[in-house]
Amino acid sequence: MPGTRPRAVNRRPRGAVPYIVPAFILIVLFFIVPVAMLLLRSVLEPAPGLENYAVFFGSTTYLRVFTNTFLVAGIVTLVAVVIGFPVAWLLAIMPRGWSAVFLAVIILSMWTNLLARTYAWMVLLQRTGVINKMLMALGLIDQPLSLVNNMTGVTIGMVYIMLPFIILPLIGILRAIDPSTLRAAALCGANKWQCFSRVLLPLSMPGIAAGALMVFVMSLGYFVTPSLLGGASSMMLAELIAQLVQSLLNWGLGGAAAFVLLVVTLGLYFVQLRFFNPYSKR
Amino acid sequence: MAFAANSYAADQTLVFTSWGGTTQDAQMSIWANGFSKETKIKVLPDGPTDYGKIKAMVESGDVSWDVVDAEGDYAVKAGADGMLEKLDFSVIDKSRLDPRFVTDYAVGSFYYSFVIGCNKDAVKACPKTWADLFDLKKFPGKRTFYKWSAPGVIEAALLADGVPADKLYPLDLDRAFKKLDTIKSSIVWWSSGAQSQQLLASAETPYGFFWNGRLTALVKTGVHVETSWDQNITAADMLIVPKGAKHKAAAMKYIAYATSAASQAKFAEMTGYAPINLDSPALMPKDIRATLPDKQAATQVNADLTYWAKHRDEIGTRWYAWQAK
Numbered sequence: 205m206p207g208t209r210p211r212a213v214n215r216r217p218r219g220a221v222p223y224i225v226p227a228f229i230l231i232v233l234f235f236i237v238p239v240a241m242l243l244l245r246s247v248l249e250p251a252p253g254l255e256n257y258a259v260f261f262g263s264t265t266y267l268r269v270f271t272n273t274f275l276v277a278g279i280v281t282l283v284a285v286v287i288g289f290p291v292a293w294l295l296a297i298m299p300r301g302w303s304a305v306f307l308a309v310i311i312l313s314m315w316t317n318l319l320a321r322t323y324a325w326m327v328l329l330q331r332t333g334v335i336n337k338m339l340m341a342l343g344l345i346d347q348p349l350s351l352v353n354n355m356t357g358v359t360i361g362m363v364y365i366m367l368p369f370i371i372l373p374l375i376g377i378l379r380a381i382d383p384s385t386l387r388a389a390a391l392c393g394a395n396k397w398q399c400f401s402r403v404l405l406p407l408s409m410p411g412i413a414a415g416a417l418m419v420f421v422m423s424l425g426y427f428v429t430p431s432l433l434g435g436a437s438s439m440m441l442a443e444l445i446a447q448l449v450q451s452l453l454n455w456g457l458g459g460a461a462a463f464v465l466l467v468v469t470l471g472l473y474f475v476q477l478r479f480f481n482p483y484s485k486r
Numbered sequence: 487m488a489f490a491a492n493s494y495a496a497d498q499t500l501v502f503t504s505w506g507g508t509t510q511d512a513q514m515s516i517w518a519n520g521f522s523k524e525t526k527i528k529v530l531p532d533g534p535t536d537y538g539k540i541k542a543m544v545e546s547g548d549v550s551w552d553v554v555d556a557e558g559d560y561a562v563k564a565g566a567d568g569m570l571e572k573l574d575f576s577v578i579d580k581s582r583l584d585p586r587f588v589t590d591y592a593v594g595s596f597y598y599s600f601v602i603g604c605n606k607d608a609v610k611a612c613p614k615t616w617a618d619l620f621d622l623k624k625f626p627g628k629r630t631f632y633k634w635s636a637p638g639v640i641e642a643a644l645l646a647d648g649v650p651a652d653k654l655y656p657l658d659l660d661r662a663f664k665k666l667d668t669i670k671s672s673i674v675w676w677s678s679g680a681q682s683q684q685l686l687a688s689a690e691t692p693y694g695f696f697w698n699g700r701l702t703a704l705v706k707t708g709v710h711v712e713t714s715w716d717q718n719i720t721a722a723d724m725l726i727v728p729k730g731a732k733h734k735a736a737a738m739k740y741i742a743y744a745t746s747a748a749s750q751a752k753f754a755e756m757t758g759y760a761p762i763n764l765d766s767p768a769l770m771p772k773d774i775r776a777t778l779p780d781k782q783a784a785t786q787v788n789a790d791l792t793y794w795a796k797h798r799d800e801i802g803t804r805w806y807a808w809q810a811k
Contacts, residue, residue, distance in 0.1 A: 263807070265806075265807040265810050265811065268810060268811075269810055326684075327688075330688060330690040331628070331690055332688050332689050332690055333688075333690075353674045353675075431677070432677075432681075435674070435675070436633070436673075436675055436809035436810060437809070437810060437811065439809070439810045444806075444810075447806055449538045450536055450537055450538035450539075451537065451538075451634060451635065451802060452635075452799055452802045452803060452806075453537060453538065453541055453799075454799070454803075455538075455541075
């Protein structure tokens with residue numbers, strides 16, 4: 205509105221503190237305290253000291269699982285961004301009515317039971333599954349491809365499950381981009397690729413970063429899909445922690461592994477806040 | 487006051503935890519329903535069995551499970567570690583229970599065999615022995631094995647490598663893993679009974695290592711499954727009461743009911759697992775008895791649950807490290 209003084213967005217309204225107290229107590233009770241107890245276990249069991257961390261970082265097996273986790277999470281994030289971006293762009297520029305329909309399809313699939321969706325992929329991808337049968341009937345392959353019980357299966361299943369988390373934040377950002385900036389770029393002589401790489405992509409970077417971080421962090425701790433679609437050698441950290449806690453009852457080491465995962469996740473979140481946060485003061 | 491006490495008795499409940507799927511369905515319909523009718527104690531199902539959860543409950547002193555169906559090697563170890571209540575054998579009659587599956591802290595729930603299963607429609611020939619199942623030349627392609635560290639696969643590998651059944655223990659882990667290495671890239675792991683059935687029925691893995699009861703259930707659905715009982719490896723599930731269980735007295739009665747001759751016979755008929763009550767076989771139809779593990783005693787290898795209980799952690803650590811390699 206012309207004439208009114210813009211209000212400082214960042215100033216906290218006075219008297220807000222009492223309203224935060226209940227939420228704060230909840231977080232302390234149900235998040236901080238259990239995490240602290242987990243940390244304590246990791247340095248107290250079976251004997252006080254950093255032995256569990258030494259075991260974790262000293263074992264080639266655990267380190268392989270650790271790097272494996274980052275590798276899978278990285279690949280999944282990359283593929284999800286590459287597939288998700290054009291979808292989000294399409295939804296952003298579609299007439300609202302149509303985009304609402306497609307959005308509903310995406311969200312409905314997100315609400316379908318995770319286990320059911322994972323099992324569905326298992327059935328589709330197996331050697332005797334629909335995809336292999338179709339490819340063989342078309343004469344494209346003569347031996348069924350191994351698409352499941354390995355890294356391929358994990359990647360396909362996880363990308364599918366993570367896509368909404370990249371598409372949804374991106375749509376908002378892409379819709380907010382003024383189409384006239386693209387037209388202006390074109391008028392100034394930019395070709396299509398330049399319009400994309402020098403205007404659209406930089407403007408949508410905060411959305412990509414937010415979505416990618418969310419997908420990456422969720423992938424790091426993912427359990428169900430890797431455990432069902434993966435093989436033993438594509439094991440990820442969450443499954444290792446479950447094994448240590450449920451089957452081997454080695455809670456000290458399980459706690460150490462979980463704590464390492466938590467620290468890494470918080471570190472990544474910090475990086476995102478520091479460098480990609482669209483709301484931070486520069 | 488009297489009224490209050492009565493209504494408490496009428497509302498009494500106990501929580502029974504098992505592994506889910508067809509096995510727990512049978513346990514609920516035969517054991518729990520029958521027990522509730524007889525005693526008016528309501529049985530609430532929970533699951534799946536989770537050893538981490540039992541540990542957490544016992545440590546926190548807030549135990550919500552009263553009777554749990556657990557693997558035999560875990561039951562023996564948990565008893566020794568002080569995680570379980572001692573069973574009350576003045577309520578549970580152990581005189582007619584198979585002594586292989588009775589300890590101070592646990593009695594058998596049912597016993598099963600690990601056997602070789604094969605989808606006859608998918609392949610020309612089926613493996614008959616563990617050596618066959620470990621032979622990639624004679625039987626190429628994928629095969630499925632049990633994913634978790636438990637009695638079974640290690641024994642099968644050693645038997646396949648020519649170790650005589652009476653020389654299995656102490657387990658030669660180096661030799662077992664060396665044998666497993668030879669087929670590792672062809673193994674698809676199953677982590678639940680339902681998954682093992684899916685893998686075999688779809689012929690994703692035309693053969694593998696199965697719980698015998700899951701094969702029985704597949705046959706009932708019309709899949710052409712061949713079961714080889716050659717050197718079938720037996721182990722048992724056991725019923726346990728976590729330390730500090732809230733309905734301890736009712737739990738003892740429930741275990742007594744579940745292990746009675748009639749309950750065990752009916753459960754075996756429904757699932758294809760063997761009864762641990764020695765009087766049960768006499769109560770069962772002949773044709774069904776022929777399909778149970780206890781009829782395969784001649785070719786049977788007993789997994790040593792006590793050995794496993796002692797070395798559970800050590801073998802488990804090695805097992806998962808080897809798998810992840």
